[in-house]
Amino acid sequence: MERRHFIETCGCCSAAALLGPALRAAQGWVVPPRLARPAPKTDEGGLWALMDREEERLRQSPFLMRDAALTGYVHAITCRLAQAHCPDIRTYVVRSPYFNANMAPNGMMQVWTGLILRAENEAQLAAVIGHEVGHYLARHSLERLRDAKSRSAFASVLGLVPIAGPLAGLGVLAGGFAYSRTHERAADQIGLELMAAAGYPPLEAAKVWTHLLEELQAEKDWTGDASTRSVLFATHPTEKEREAKLEAAARALGKADLDPQAQALRRAMTSWRRAWLEDELKRRKFGESLALLGRLTAADPQDGEAAYFLGETYRLRASQGDAERALAAYQKAAALPSAPPEVHRALGVLHRKAGRLPEMREAYGRYLAARPEAEDAEMIRSYLKEGG
Amino acid sequence: MNPKVLLLTLLVVLVGCTKPATWVGLAPGEVVVHERLAVRIDGAWSRLDGLQEPKHDVWTSDGTPLDQLHFHTGIAEGESLVVVKDRPADKPIPRFRKDMQAQDVVELYESFASRDGSVFKLEKLAPARFADEDGFRFEFSRVRKSDEVRMRGVGYGAIHHGELFLMVFEAPRIHYFAKHLPRVEAIAQSAHLREKA
Known part of the structure; x- marks a missing residue:
């Protein structure tokens, strides 16, 4: 069992959850009063106890982001959406490059960094969190637990968690067991x-869906068979129709002129974005990464960091013509002040392989000037010596 | 993932293990790994028998959860570090290319070491002699995904006539890495290439 695939599948469950089937108004729904802790001997109490244990594990996990400012920022978004329920919710940012968020019935909200990286603005992040809060407020997980059909599946998932590893386990326990279409519609x-209600333009939710579909399509185009594994494509064949319906429902709510808060999100992730982009490349999902980085570089042509990682994606994909594409992206990035110094190392590598020694020396020299204590500085210096 | 599919996959994986791998103790002295890399050992190493990998060997001293020594011997252009079966098409197999630089080789190893979602971080990369070649030595840390144990590792690599020779040791950061490091360094220093028969 490939764990990464398993995690990704879970991520898709939540992605699918957000994007949901055809939207239908949750008629007559009002924000319920705060949820009291259930009695321990009830089934709901058992579910909470289980989630409490998972939460304790999550608190110890090295995959948990321990940046108080970042977590506080995401928690503030959750609170803005959850309103009076805020005191019952704990928000955890989990370092994982997959698109995922989920909320457990005991109030444990997880937001994965792959989701934050993909959001163009705070409103888009709020769209996914809001959907998960929707499941929580409507207590959908309890209904699923009480549903005989899903109970056996849920039990199987619980039994298999240790095999999938702690991080995958958390995803599965907290939100990976699929909600029904009715629940998804309601949560949407x-x-x-x-x-x-929180002051975000609802239309941004439809854009999250659009971007995700673009990424999946790009992966499909690149590999030819993404549809065979993606939960989104496999179980929801009418995604285009859903996209349209989500957009229609968002338009019906109006408020399109509200500020989606792009700068606020960018500020909150500034010190982490580079590390998260590195995580993204490690997924080796080149179609999706290229779609993401294409979007980022198009949105901000002065974004040297995104241009550098676009080059990195081409270099790692190493398909026909990718070396030239990588070089072009690196050269563009190197001319931008926001590019990381590693862009010069990347250029140095290409120049060295092509035997362009003066260019190699210049590029490596710029890298070492910016990062004299780099982990590979000694290796690079040896290349400079051999280059005369 | 559908839990039933998961269960079935697990069952297939378990049933598929028809020949159980066993550990075979190695005698002190010279050991030639896959007829290509000769090293001198001090004993107390066991080799995983039944791996069925023509260019990959796994050794351990205290058991694989506590330390692992991997050898990749004579990886040629277009080959992966380990034999990969039934990989989905959207997960391209990272392959060795003979024009790779040290950084590229470390990245190749990283893709192998982080395929389960582990977090890998290169700590140091420097030139070093290995297997009669001007190669490189690298250090790394890794948070092992399966149990979230923090690992440390050291590797030596060299490219000889377009073939990659790589030796990587990894153990938990606490106690076991330091315990075996001098022995591993001695093995690396003792490594000599054997040309293809």
């Missing part, structure tokens, strides 16, 4: 309404 609508 609740999410949109929470967004509107």
Whole structure:
């Protein structure tokens, strides 16, 4: 069992959850009063106890982001959406490059860094969080637990968690067991309404869906068979129709002129974005990464960091013509002040392989000037010596 | 993932292990790994028998959860570090190319070491002699995904006539890495190439 694939599948569950089937208004739904802790001997109490244990494990996990400012920022978004329920919710940012967020019935909210990286603005992040808050407020997981059909599946998942590893386990336990389409529809609508109430333009939710579909399509185009494994494609064949319906529901709510808060999100992730982009490349999902980086570089042509990682993606993909594409992206990045110094190392590598020694020396020299204590500085210096 | 599919996959994986791998103790003295890399050992190493990998060997001293020594011997252009079966098409197999530089080789190893989602970080990369070649030595840390144990590792690599020779040791950061490091360094220093028969 390939764990990464398993995690990714879970991520898709939540992605699918956000994007949901055809939208339908959760008629008559109002924000419920705060949820009291259930009695321990009830089934709901058992579910909470289980999630409490998972939460304790999550607190110890090296994959947990321990940046108080970042976590506080994401928690503030959660609170803005959850309103009076805020005191019952704990927000955890988990370092994992997959698109995922989920919320456990005991109030444990997880937001994965791959989701934050993909959001163009705070409103888009709020769209996914709002959907998950929707499941929580409507207590969908309890309904699923009580549903005989899903109970055996849920039990199987619980039994298999140790095999999947701690991080995958958390995803599965907290939100990976699929909600019904009815629940997804309800959570979609609740999410949109929470967004509107919190002052976010609901239309941004549809854009999250659009971007995700673009990435999946790009992966499919690149590999030819993404549809055979993606939960989104495999179980939801009418995604285009859903995209349209989500957009229609968002438009019906209006408030399109609200500020989606792009700068706020960018500021919150500034010190982490580079590390998260490195994580993204390690997924080796080149179609998706290229779609993401294409979007980032198009949105901000002065974004040297995104240009550098676009080059890195081509270099790692190493397909026909990718060396030239990588070189072009690196050269563009190297001319931008926001590019990381590693862009010069990347250029140095290409120049060295092509035997362009003066260019190699210049590029490596710039890298070492910026990062004299780099982990590979000694190796690079040896290349400079051999280059005369 | 559908839990039933997961269960079935697990079952297939378990049933598929028809020939159980066994550990065979190695005698002190010279050991030639896959007829290509000769090293001198001090004993107390066991080799995983039944791996069925023509260019990959796994050794351990205290058991694989506590330390692992990997050898990749004579990896040629276009080959992967380990034999990969039934990989989905959207997970291209990282392959060795003979024009790779040290950094590229470390990245190749990283893709192998982080395929389960482990977090790998290069700590140091420097030139070093290995297997009669001007090669490189690298150090890394890794948070092992399966149990979230923090690992440390050291590797030596060299490219000889377009073939990659790589030796990587990894153990938990606490106690076991330091315990075996001098022995591993001695093995690396003792390594000599054997040309293809």
